[in-house]
Amino acid sequence: MELKASEALPPGADTNYAVWKCLNRIRSGVGRAKATLAKWGYLNDGDVVCDCGIEPKTMQHLLICPLLEKPCTTSDLAEFNEKGQQCRRMSSPGGLEGNMTQLLLSRDRFTLAFIKNLIMVLIWLLLSYINGSLVATFFRHQTFYEDPRYILFIHMVINDSIQLTVTITLFLLSYIFYRINVSLCCFFILVAVFTTRNTPLNLACMAIERYIAICEPLRHTQICTVRRTYIVIGMIWFIGAAPDITDLFLTLATESMSFFHESVSCLRQNVFKDQILAQKRLAFDAIYFSCVFLTLVFTYLRIVFAARALSTDKMSAKRARKTILLHGAQLAMCMLSYISPSVEIVLSSIFPGRRREIRFANYLIVFILPRFLSPIIYGVRDKKFRKYLKMHSCRVNVKMIVAPANRHDE
Structure with missing residues (x-):
């Protein structure tokens, strides 16, 4: 995904640093998903399945995970609209693990x-x-x-x-x-x-x-x-x-x-x-x-x-x-x-x-x-x-x- 050069900061820049950092990680497709952590040696290969139970938790899977209310696109991330915000919450550290009850209720x-x-x-x-x-x-x-x-x-x-x-x-x-x-x-x-x-x-x-x-x-x-x-x-x-x-x-x-x-x-x-x-x-x-x-x-x-x-x-x-x-x-x-x-x-x-x-x-x-x-x-x-x-x-x-x-x- 490409962001056009502009003097104005992209959407999401006014959030706190933790949110901004997580948003840019998922925009770039490189973040602390389970599959990535296993690749880096921090998790076993058998621990990479997403909590939805369908496939490994990769940064790409987070965009289409069934636990989302609706699938998220790169445009949603760039605009940081409601879909992009929900996807960011799922990809944040402890997102699925720490806030699953909240996500479940939101579904x-x-x-x-x-x-x-x-x-x-x-x-x-x-x-x-x-x-x-x-x-x-x-x-x-x-x-x-x-x-x-x-x-x-x-x-x-x-x-x-x-x-x-x-x-x-x-x-x-x-x-x-x-x-x-x-x-x-x-x-x-x-x-x-x-x-x-x-x-x-x-x-x-x-x-x-x-x-x-x-x-x-x-x-x-x-x-x-x-x-x-x-x-x-x-x-x-x-x-x-x-x-x-x-x-x-x-x-x-x-x-x-x-x-x-x-x-x-x-x-x-x-x-x-x-x-x-x-x-x-x-x-x-x-x-x-x-x-x-x-x-x-x-x-x-x-x-x-x-x-x-x-x-x-x-x-x-x-x-x-x-x-x-x-x-x-x-x-x-x-x-x-x-x-x-x-x-x-x-x-x-x-x-x-x-x-x-x-x-x-x-x-x-x-x-x-x-x-x-x-x-x-x-x-x-x-x-x-x-x-x-x-x-x-x-x-x-x-x-x-x-x-x-x-x-x-x-």
């Missing part, structure tokens, strides 16, 4: 922030009520907890409830505190990742159970026992947790203990910083989702062929086929969490003034919407479960009506 007006948080709390209450009703119905009737099919289902409901609670808690904390203790952040991230990974594995196991019930009906009771079902659930948690537990051990080995007493923006890349971990995670996820996807395709095709060959019980095969299709839709939604960052970047470049809305919509679609499918697949579609769920709902309603009447009679 969303109070009314908008209140509406978003209210929506999330209402969604959590609604899903907690639905899932709570499903869990209560399951444990009130012995016919369910002796059936592997419903055991796997209720495990997924409980797993999704935990995942929903943790992610919404992190969402609320991002508005209230933004920066939290690293140790607490580790706990939240690991639980969220474990439960997110468990869902596709649970879907694959449920599809296999339906495949055995339709294609091997005489051996179903021998293969799918209650004891084996609980062993499978233990294996689901082990497979889902093992990759990230190794990440935690590596972080404990490479980071000083003081790091776990610091406060950070609770993003995965801010806690597990090593680039090797990110590459390992990508490789594992590719293998992991490929196996689950192939399992669903295999079971679906086998059930289709079995339905054509069977002269009886075609209705059960048809229902099983539709159930696995819904599992596939749920898996596709789960996989969105791995491509959503790239989609968010593309949409933000197309609609630069709508970053906050894009991020919020992305969160609802990727993390919340799939959690509505579990109650639909079994709580509504399954005749047996729907029958007992209605009985439970009627019983609760009767108690709510009778209890006030009894108090009135007393």
Whole structure:
């Protein structure tokens, strides 16, 4: 960028020296960004990611960082207008690190922030009520907890409830505190990742159970026992947790203990910083989702062929086929969490003034919407479960009506 020679001082010259110095650093493109400090040897290469979590924090990235209200240009810096001033605040020493709460509040007006948080709390209450009703119905009737099919289902409901609670808690904390203790952040991230990974594995196991019930009906009771079902659930948690537990051990080995007493923006890349971990995670996820996807395709095709060959019980095969299709839709939604960052970047470049809305919509679609499918697949579609769920709902309603009447009679 070139500034024309003039006897008049350029915009920003009337500010204090610290502001003036920072402004000229970002105008020249040479400042104390994380990437520059790493290049000079003051930071590790794994510590250069911006707090937005998208890419390294360079002086060029500061002009287009999603944490800005609007992208900043070199003309904005030269004129030192509102965009230039906000960009200067982000590039100043301690800008993102020291004033993140202020920046966060400036991104969303109070009314908008209140509406978003209210929506999330209402969604959590609604899903907690639905899932709570499903869990209560399951444990009130012995016919369910002796059936592997419903055991796997209720495990997924409980797993999704935990995942929903943790992610919404992190969402609320991002508005209230933004920066939290690293140790607490580790706990939240690991639980969220474990439960997110468990869902596709649970879907694959449920599809296999339906495949055995339709294609091997005489051996179903021998293969799918209650004891084996609980062993499978233990294996689901082990497979889902093992990759990230190794990440935690590596972080404990490479980071000083003081790091776990610091406060950070609770993003995965801010806690597990090593680039090797990110590459390992990508490789594992590719293998992991490929196996689950192939399992669903295999079971679906086998059930289709079995339905054509069977002269009886075609209705059960048809229902099983539709159930696995819904599992596939749920898996596709789960996989969105791995491509959503790239989609968010593309949409933000197309609609630069709508970053906050894009991020919020992305969160609802990727993390919340799939959690509505579990109650639909079994709580509504399954005749047996729907029958007992209605009985439970009627019983609760009767108690709510009778209890006030009894108090009135007393």
